[in-house]
Amino acid sequence: MRGHEKEQRAGELEASLLEFHKQVMPLHGVVQAENMLAFVAQLIDSLHRVEYVHAIRKRPIGAGRTDPRNPLFDPIRAAVVMSKDQPEEAFWLVFLATHCGRNLRTEWQLVRELYGASEAAPWTWARVLADPQAYADWIEDHHDEFQGKFGNHRKYESLKPGVHGTSAVMMSYAAWIKDFGSHVQMVAQAQDQAQGDPRLAFALLYNQMRDVLRFGRTGRFDYLTMLGKVGLAAIDADSTYMNEATGPKRGARLLFDGQIDSKSNARMLEGRVSALERHLGVGMQVMEDAMCNWQKSPNRYLSFRG
DNA sequence: AGCCGAAGACTTCCCCACCG
DNA sequence: CGGTGGGGAAGTCTTCGGCT
Structure with missing residues (x-):
């Protein structure tokens, strides 16, 4: 993907996240600019990992x-x-x-x-x-x-x-x-x-x-x-199954509540993730992957270009 | 309500290859 | 030859669902 396409996608995701924050439910974890930048970067990386398989399906092997x-x-x-x-x-x-x-x-x-x-x-x-x-x-x-x-x-x-x-x-x-x-x-x-x-x-x-x-x-x-x-099965992840893991749950707590030690339980968080996924239209695997990787360093935007 | 078992992009510890 | 870091094995702790 060319640079300006990546930036355009980042802009669209940020706008969609802000719209969700204002109109559906607050996303306390990405109010700070550097947190928003880092989370959007993780979403884009996750989208690339998912689209990678679709890309190799189109190329000769x-x-x-x-x-x-x-x-x-x-x-x-x-x-x-x-x-x-x-x-x-x-x-x-x-x-x-x-x-x-x-x-x-x-x-x-x-x-x-x-x-x-x-x-x-x-x-x-x-x-x-x-x-x-x-x-x-x-x-x-x-x-x-x-x-x-x-x-x-x-x-x-x-x-x-x-x-x-x-x-x-x-x-x-x-x-x-x-x-x-x-x-x-x-x-x-x-x-x-x-x-x-x-x-x-x-x-x-x-x-x-x-x-x-x-x-x-x-x-x-x-x-x-x-x-x-x-392409072996027409199936699609319906949930992040965060009740059975720590990474995505930490990520969801951080994203929705702004703190990892919030009282929100997995079921509540899963419902919010589901609503956000419907809003962004990126698929549950991308949500799971992005939240899990983002929570490791929520305010650090690590550019792969530099 | 409370016990129990299962599982974890865990946590800790130890070993070994590698390096100066 | 001691420090260092990655990888493997084993050990914790927390959460949650199932069950009584």
Whole structure:
């Protein structure tokens, strides 16, 4: 995006926030000019992260992106490529990418390794589904050989054998999908129940996915929003689910009340976030991401240009 | 009303690679 | 060879929903 477009977008968001502040409900946290500047910058960064997947869907994707033996391997681009002809494999890659996360230093290396970079043939979904125990055993046997690291969101995950380790997570995911029959049927049953409402379908899946080990709020939110962005499921986050997290809740308290130790509870805050999201029209994932990042330094506008 | 379990873009601690 | 910082494992504390 060109500079003046970014500034125009910032101006529009600021105007929309001010209108909401005056006409709907006060936003005590962005009354100060530097706070407003910082929050708008976070909204724009979050919009870019969401739009990034839409951007790569429109561009040609090289063959190396789908090959785990290639350093260019990228599970999200691979999922985009496969979403049409091999949807089951695409879902599996989104799951692997979410479980591992993208590490700042090693990038997608851990996903490559778990997908079978060093093997004669990759651990495809068909292979994992046919014998999840064989995949779990292989992970445990090789757990100390993997060089890739977990991403920031997944920094409490472990490759070591045990009830909380990656091998156990993979077993529980395979069992969860097997229950529906397939990934495609997993999405279809939710959309049937929701009668095609993308936000209701998201809420249903968010609850059903509790069965997947180690997939708490962050894991489920990241996995399901990515399915939507890649185009594998017509679902859309209906809530920030801040009752299960501290970052977005702190951000919402700061934004609406101007202080992190306000008495507003998660339900009240969630209602206000919902109203503000409808006003701005940016989507719940952007609201969640922006509030969470903003509360870390609410009065510091960190320009990436300088 | 109050207990209990679950979960966390937590918090703390320890280890190790890296650096001067 | 001691300081430093990142990463992994384990430990706290708070919140909240479910349950009685």
